Amino acid sequence: MTKVTMTVNGKAVSGDVEGRTLLSSFLREDQGLTGTHVGCDTSQCGACVVHVDGAAVKACTMLAAEADGAEVNTIEGQANADGSLNVIQQAFQDHHGLQCGFCTPGMVMSAAALLKDNPKPSEQEVRDYLEGNICRCTGYHNIVKAIMAASGQDVPAMAAE
Amino acid sequence: MPKDTGIGASTVRREDVRFLTGTGEYTDDIVLAKQTYAVFARSTVAHGTIKSIDTSAAEAMPGVLAVFTGEDFVEVGGNPAGWLINSRDGEPMKEPKRPVLAHGKVRHVGDAYAAVIAETIEQARDAVEAIEADIDELPAVVDMNDALSGSNFVHDEIETNQCFDWGWIEDNREATDNAIKNAHHVTTLELVNNRLVPNAMEPRASIGSYKASTGEYTLHTTSQNPHLTRLLISAFVLGIPENMLTVIAPDVGGGFGSKIYHYGEEALVLAAAKKLGRPVKWTADRTESFLTDAHGRDHVTKIELALDAEGNFLAFRTDTKANVGAYLSNFSTATPTFLHGTLMAGNYTVPLVYVNVKAVFTNTAPVDAYRGAGRPEATYSLERVIDKAARELGMDPIELRRKNFIKPDQYPYASAAGLEYDAGNYDALMDKMEEVADVAGFEARRQASEAKGLLRGFGVNAYIEACGIAPSNLVGVLGSRVGLYDAATVRVNATGNLSVMVGAHSHGQGHETAFPQVVAEMLGIDPAVIDIVHGDTSKIPFGMGTYGSRSLAVCGSAVVRATEKIINKAKKIAGHMLEASEHDITLSDGVFSVDGTDKSVTFGEVALKAYIPHEYPLEDIEPGLEETAFYDPANFTYPSGAYACEVEVDPDTGKVRVDRMTAVDDFGNVINPMIVTGQVHGGLAQGIGQALVENTSYDENGQLLSASYMDYTMPRADDMPMFAVDHSQGTLCTHNPLGVKGCGEAGAIGSPPTVVNAVIDALQSGGRNVTHIDMPVTPARVWDAMQNAK
Numbered sequence: 001m002t003k004v005t006m007t008v009n010g011k012a013v014s015g016d017v018e019g020r021t022l023l024s025s026f027l028r029e030d031q032g033l034t035g036t037h038v039g040c041d042t043s044q045c046g047a048c049v050v051h052v053d054g055a056a057v058k059a060c061t062m063l064a065a066e067a068d069g070a071e072v073n074t075i076e077g078q079a080n081a082d083g084s085l086n087v088i089q090q091a092f093q094d095h096h097g098l099q100c101g102f103c104t105p106g107m108v109m110s111a112a113a114l115l116k117d118n119p120k121p122s123e124q125e126v127r128d129y130l131e132g133n134i135c136r137c138t139g140y141h142n143i144v145k146a147i148m149a150a151s152g153q154d155v156p157a158m159a160a161e
Numbered sequence: 162m163p164k165d166t167g168i169g170a171s172t173v174r175r176e177d178v179r180f181l182t183g184t185g186e187y188t189d190d191i192v193l194a195k196q197t198y199a200v201f202a203r204s205t206v207a208h209g210t211i212k213s214i215d216t217s218a219a220e221a222m223p224g225v226l227a228v229f230t231g232e233d234f235v236e237v238g239g240n241p242a243g244w245l246i247n248s249r250d251g252e253p254m255k256e257p258k259r260p261v262l263a264h265g266k267v268r269h270v271g272d273a274y275a276a277v278i279a280e281t282i283e284q285a286r287d288a289v290e291a292i293e294a295d296i297d298e299l300p301a302v303v304d305m306n307d308a309l310s311g312s313n314f315v316h317d318e319i320e321t322n323q324c325f326d327w328g329w330i331e332d333n334r335e336a337t338d339n340a341i342k343n344a345h346h347v348t349t350l351e352l353v354n355n356r357l358v359p360n361a362m363e364p365r366a367s368i369g370s371y372k373a374s375t376g377e378y379t380l381h382t383t384s385q386n387p388h389l390t391r392l393l394i395s396a397f398v399l400g401i402p403e404n405m406l407t408v409i410a411p412d413v414g415g416g417f418g419s420k421i422y423h424y425g426e427e428a429l430v431l432a433a434a435k436k437l438g439r440p441v442k443w444t445a446d447r448t449e450s451f452l453t454d455a456h457g458r459d460h461v462t463k464i465e466l467a468l469d470a471e472g473n474f475l476a477f478r479t480d481t482k483a484n485v486g487a488y489l490s491n492f493s494t495a496t497p498t499f500l501h502g503t504l505m506a507g508n509y510t511v512p513l514v515y516v517n518v519k520a521v522f523t524n525t526a527p528v529d530a531y532r533g534a535g536r537p538e539a540t541y542s543l544e545r546v547i548d549k550a551a552r553e554l555g556m557d558p559i560e561l562r563r564k565n566f567i568k569p570d571q572y573p574y575a576s577a578a579g580l581e582y583d584a585g586n587y588d589a590l591m592d593k594m595e596e597v598a599d600v601a602g603f604e605a606r607r608q609a610s611e612a613k614g615l616l617r618g619f620g621v622n623a624y625i626e627a628c629g630i631a632p633s634n635l636v637g638v639l640g641s642r643v644g645l646y647d648a649a650t651v652r653v654n655a656t657g658n659l660s661v662m663v664g665a666h667s668h669g670q671g672h673e674t675a676f677p678q679v680v681a682e683m684l685g686i687d688p689a690v691i692d693i694v695h696g697d698t699s700k701i702p703f704g705m706g707t708y709g710s711r712s713l714a715v716c717g718s719a720v721v722r723a724t725e726k727i728i729n730k731a732k733k734i735a736g737h738m739l740e741a742s743e744h745d746i747t748l749s750d751g752v753f754s755v756d757g758t759d760k761s762v763t764f765g766e767v768a769l770k771a772y773i774p775h776e777y778p779l780e781d782i783e784p785g786l787e788e789t790a791f792y793d794p795a796n797f798t799y800p801s802g803a804y805a806c807e808v809e810v811d812p813d814t815g816k817v818r819v820d821r822m823t824a825v826d827d828f829g830n831v832i833n834p835m836i837v838t839g840q841v842h843g844g845l846a847q848g849i850g851q852a853l854v855e856n857t858s859y860d861e862n863g864q865l866l867s868a869s870y871m872d873y874t875m876p877r878a879d880d881m882p883m884f885a886v887d888h889s890q891g892t893l894c895t896h897n898p899l900g901v902k903g904c905g906e907a908g909a910i911g912s913p914p915t916v917v918n919a920v921i922d923a924l925q926s927g928g929r930n931v932t933h934i935d936m937p938v939t940p941a942r943v944w945d946a947m948q949n950a951k
């Protein structure tokens with residue numbers, strides 16, 4: 001067991017972890033932050049995306065010990081200070097960018113990382129960026145729309161809906 | 162103008178807030194006091210005899226609390242098949258036992274033969290490694306033809322690998338054969354409906370708990386229908402009295418069919434919880450999901466279409482082998498039969514249909530209903546062979562379909578495959594599709610693609626499905642062992658807010674938003690005061706769950722019936738309060754008023770009166786305001802649609818890209834257009850996934866080669882176009898109170914043949930004569946087809 005200390009959603013936290021403990025397990029089991037989901041065992045689905053020192057990271061591919069001293073942000077810390085949905089979250093609700101909600105935390109965290117680097121992405125850039133996030137419910141249409149809307153852009157549908 | 166509340170409003174979903182803030186509660190998120198962890202020992206061979214299992218080393222490992230093997234469950238029941246199919250000769254299907262843990266033999270890779278319960282999941286995992294299982298590997302039965310011809314049996318006791326040999330409609334067999342023999346033209350196609358893994362993003366998980374003081378069990382589980390799970394565990398598997406077992410399906414991260422069924426892990430965690438007196442949790446990892454979730458499709462079909470000289474359809478005849486895997490999953494026998502054969506007349510006035518299905522046991526994971534369940538297989542066969550016929554006869558594929566469509570004045574229409582379609586307008590759907598897809602502009606787009614060196618193809622499809630599953634009387638005749646009604650309770654609380662308890666389960670469909678829209682519209686009140694309760698057998702009256710696009714058509718109808726009862730009783734109370742006859746009371750915008758007077762009371766005042774019944778006519782009206790209704794439909798509902806797809810094929814690489822995808826559907830009345838459109842989007846992606854990238858592949862030893870997201874290709878954002886979806890051409894369902902039909906499966910049914918027809922159209926250009934490619938249409942397959950057709 002090693003002791004790790006990190007900042008999670010602005011709060012200092014610490015815990016004892018085994019060498020093999022993943023950041024996703026540390027967040028879910030030790031910290032009770034179950035918004036970070038685990039959808040696969042091969043680092044492919046993106047349900048577990050969090051931000052570590054500002055960068056999007058798949059929490060299932062990082063050891064908790066590696067995040068020692070880091071600043072970690074999860075879906076639970078995304079809403080505005082007054083508890084209302086932030087711009088990206090609100091765009092997902094407005095454009096029906098989620099159904100079962102299981103991929104959603106990872107999608108929102110990936111979208112936030114994308115828009116930080118590229119505030120006005122094209123539709124193709126959004127689709128390319130989401131390569132590491134699988135959604136089985138939405139067919140991606142409304143996720144792409146939501147992310148474009150969050151960046152202040154409309155995305156033309158193929159034809160009128 | 163679109164409405165902003167009630168029926169027809171694209172209300173944003175209230176459930177989204179918890180999902181967007183990470184506060185949803187999925188099964189694996191739940192932590193019960195003193196919970197322990199289960200990990201399963203699973204077979205690494207597809208077929209083998211269990212000689213011995215030595216658990217002593219595992220039991221001695223740190224943290225281990227118990228180890229179970231198949232021996233521990235020989236006295237209890239098995240997981241049953243929900244649907245009895247009789248073969249053509251009248252013999253009932255073969256139903257080998259499906260035990261909680263494998264006993265005697267393991268029958269597919271991933272078949273669980275033991276389970277360890279430990280204090281931590283790591284300890285349980287380590288201990289599973291210490292179980293010494295002596296399993297004698299047997300040759301695996303993988304290929305369906307080998308399975309039917311050989312003497313190597315998945316289940317030795319039934320001495321065959323054929324589960325049944327079913328004919329539909331058996332009385333039409335001879336007439337169909339004759340029609341095909343004598344027809345002007347017969348088009349024949351042999352095709353594979355590729356095996357898929359549903360891949361809900363949340364892996365299955367279950368927590369069993371037991372309260373020794375009362376004998377009550379609770380199962381938290383990833384289920385699409387908690388009541389059915391309770392019923393199966395109680396009546397067939399463990400014999401726990403139904404009133405001592407609560408099944409809770411909390412937030413569930415998608416199902417697509419795979420979470421309809423009861424699985425052995427659920428029984429194991431309950432039995433283990435009782436033995437240990439502590440909760441037992443199990444969560445699948447993705448590899449386990451691939452190995453053990455019920456898979457979908459896996460049909461091999463030969464279809465023939467007989468036509469006269471004018472292009473009128475005379476008969477369809479099909480010959481299908483359907484893989485059921487190693488054990489019968491709960492609905493696996495219904496899927497290739499009554500959800501498939503009965504749809505084999507499609508949208509057409511064809512007079513004769515004969516369907517033969519042989520269901521085959523193999524050493525692979527069980528196969529059951531996956532989004533669409535049988536109807537995608539029927540549609541794919543029909544719509545591919547129709548396209549091929551059009552090409553052979555030199556006819557336009559849209560015109561050939563239109564020529565054979567059932568016309569609007571022919572309803573109710575008795576199809577040649579035994580269903581009575583109540584309403585539809587397939588020409589109107591086709592008209593709308595031609596407009597939305599801009600079919601007229603295709604030629605210009607084709608030339609533009611050609612200028613880039615790409616082959617562009619156009620594909621079309623018309624489908625019908627039977628949804629709103631299902632009328633109990635009808636499915637009873639067809640072999641179902643359960644009724645398929647649904648139930649709802651509307652509880653008006655004293656302070657005027659409402660809880661609506663529904664038997665349907667929402668795992669992405671937005672029931673928490675859409676059902677209140679219906680109740681609010683009927684009562685004329687704000688939907689915000691109405692809450693939906695679902696997924697907990699201790700809180701809701703009963704239910705048969707969510708699948709088969711049934712939630713709104715069946716459970717929504719129960720909600721309507723219960724709300725009607727509320728209105729009737731509330732009118733009595735209002736009549737008493739206003740000193741008028743209940744017959745003179747009108748409810749409008751949440752206010753009860755006496756006709757022709759200015760006397761009125763609000764809905765809220767009536768609710769309060771019901772619970773504070775001072776000066777109340779107790780001899781006429783009971784206190785309280787709560788009503789329950791069970792609703793059993795009179796018929797299936799029949800959504801239908803016309804789809805179009807345009808693809809670009811790169812002739813140098815064989816890569817296919819979907820450029821335009823149009824779905825025009827008739828879902829009847831639409832409660833929340835935003836949610837319905839989203840359902841179609843998801844179905845389209847799964848259908849395009851099946852057509853282009855998804856495949857489940859076993860090698861000849863029964864090893865699953867596609868058991869991770871590295872090997873099983875999931876459709877990703879950059880595989881998909883923006884979709885064009887329209888549901889403006891609805892015809893109302895004639896037999897349910899909302900006129901609704903169901904929309905959950907349409908996209909997955911309509912899109913695979915549309916995409917493949919488009920690919921074949923593209924490959925017809927330049928003088929090539931490619932007539933068939935099996936799904937998934939990978940670059941390698943396209944390349945091969947192009948080379949062979951040169």
Ligand code: FES
Nearest residue numbers: 039044045046060
């Ligand atoms: S759980 Fe991390 S990528 Fe799937």
Ligand code: FES
Nearest residue numbers: 099103135136137
């Ligand atoms: S919303 Fe269900 S997986 Fe994306």
